[in-house]
Amino acid sequence: MNEEKNRYDLTSADTKIIGFDFQYFYFINELLKLDAGQSIGFEAKDDVHIELPSNTKVIIQLVQLKHTVQKNAKEIPTNLTDKDDDLWKSLSNWCKVICDKSEARKTNKAQLTYLKNTEFILATNKNISKNKFISNINKFMNRKLKYSEVIDYLSDLEKNTKDENIKSHIHDILDLNSNVLESFIKKLHFIDTGNEIIASIKLNIQRKMIANDRVNDVFNELFSELKQDFFKNVKAGKHQIITFDEWMKKYTCIFEKNRNTTLPVRFFKPVFPDDLFKQTFIKELIEIGEIEADDLSQVAEFSEFMLNVQMNLNQWYIDGEITNSDLEKFHKAAISIWKNLHKKSHRLTKTNLALNNINALNCLDDIRVKELKMLTTDLGIDLSNGEFYYLSNESKIGWKIEWEAKY
Structure with missing residues (x-):
């Protein structure tokens, strides 16, 4: 019976639903941090993307989100290992984006130009502290590991892994031009979101001068309003992309009314119907x-x-x-x-x-x-x-x- 239950749990659509909700909660959490001139999108350029103005250019952060419901004996989410398909699939996808011919990025020069203005973030609730690949990237960024040593590590991993999907993903990475790959690696970031994304959202709501007893009201309405807008956008064939100005104009009211403000009642001189x-x-x-x-x-x-x-x-x-x-x-x-x-x-x-x-x-x-x-x-x-x-x-x-x- 336990074996049957475990098999059902592993194939359940529930985990996919939770994964999608995790992505949307991350989107909301980042939306709450939005600053003037910035914008954020959901399922547009990536799972989530953020556009940050910087002097005369715009930096685009592409975010891939990976979620697990699996936990170890201490009830902590499982590790993101260097043999985790989630890791290599994300990196492979980004390599394909870098080389996207439809975006005129066929040449190494075009790819390097793209990388100057792009950052890549893998955010996950999996534990990343023991991931050897991430550890090597951090060492490389801190000049404790040579670029050639990172390449040797990737080559050995591709050669020794038995998983054909992972082997293919690593091949996509190593297939990049050497200068392009080095630039790509320098733009990689890894975030351990922890397992309390909703608590993080509520904390960011409270930081906007919302009393503790009104935080849930703001959270529930904000989530509902954003999901309704997401549905309307998808139905209209559009992506959900929110600029800072749109965020302030359309969603500020959710916060304001929970600070007990009143609405301005106006008396208009309306145009009457003909009859x-x-x-x-x-x-x-x-x-x-x-x-x-x-x-x-x-x-x-x-x-x-x-x-x-x-x-x-x-x-x-x-x-x-x-x-x-x-x-x-x-x-x-x-x-x-x-x-x-x-x-x-x-x-x-x-x-x-x-x-x-x-x-x-x-x-x-x-x-x-x-x-x-x-x-x-x-x-x-x-x-x-x-x-x-x-x-x-x-x-x-x-x-x-x-x-x-x-x-």
Whole structure:
């Protein structure tokens, strides 16, 4: 039974899902460190890439991420050994990027030029402290090992390994021009991420002056908003690449609202539709006797409330002060209030339809005294009424018992 379970664990898709999440959590953690002029991408130029302006040029960091769920007896992630396919596959992939003919890097000169502005980072939760290859690279960088000795080590490893995949990957590395390979080796970096990437994200959130009891709120919403944007980008055939300016504009609101700030409520002079009386919510208000069929003044006032709340919500979203998630929660909360009051108002209508309009007006009256909030900001009566008119106009709510069938 244990043997069966182990076999299932090794082939489970769960490990792949965790690996993908690890990549995305790393992306978020680096996003939180983004500085002016920088940008970061997910699954665009590599698992993660970061563009760093430096004087007149831009340094690109290509990051490959490797994750394991396997642990040793001390519950520590297993080692990244010099016979680990993850290591050599990453290096081989980068060698192919360096020599990419489609990017006009066929010549050694072009490859060396590319390497001047590129760094290569292998980040993993595997223990890298005992990896001989990484140790040799560090010795070479500290001038304790000659370049020729690094090459001898790689050649011996290629010759002696029995794993054909690893042999092929090492061959790709040694196949580089000697000057190109030396330059490549000098641009290699290895990061032990540890096994607490989520804790690291939360610490970086807290460093942005977020109280400890609000860190989880920021973390959950940031993750949700970024994943929604990732989905939208993929659906549109685009990569998720975020510049510092975009980060500040679109996602700052997640941090700000968790510092208990309020939103600026503006009063707009909206452009009305050509025929105010054709609006769905106006038709029902006329039907239940709330307004007269020719009362333009009242119709215009209610329409202004509705358009003002829409314009405020839209402006807050454009300014990056609220998210899609905030909008959804806001509308959902308003619908919940209406649902309870509509049910209460129409308890007797089912057995006496003559009460339909009267009870519809009672429901409307009860709704009109409800004040809504967007995050910590009170919207006041006019904008709150405007939200309910908007939902009615979109046929999300109504006043009569049979509103759904009619509107």
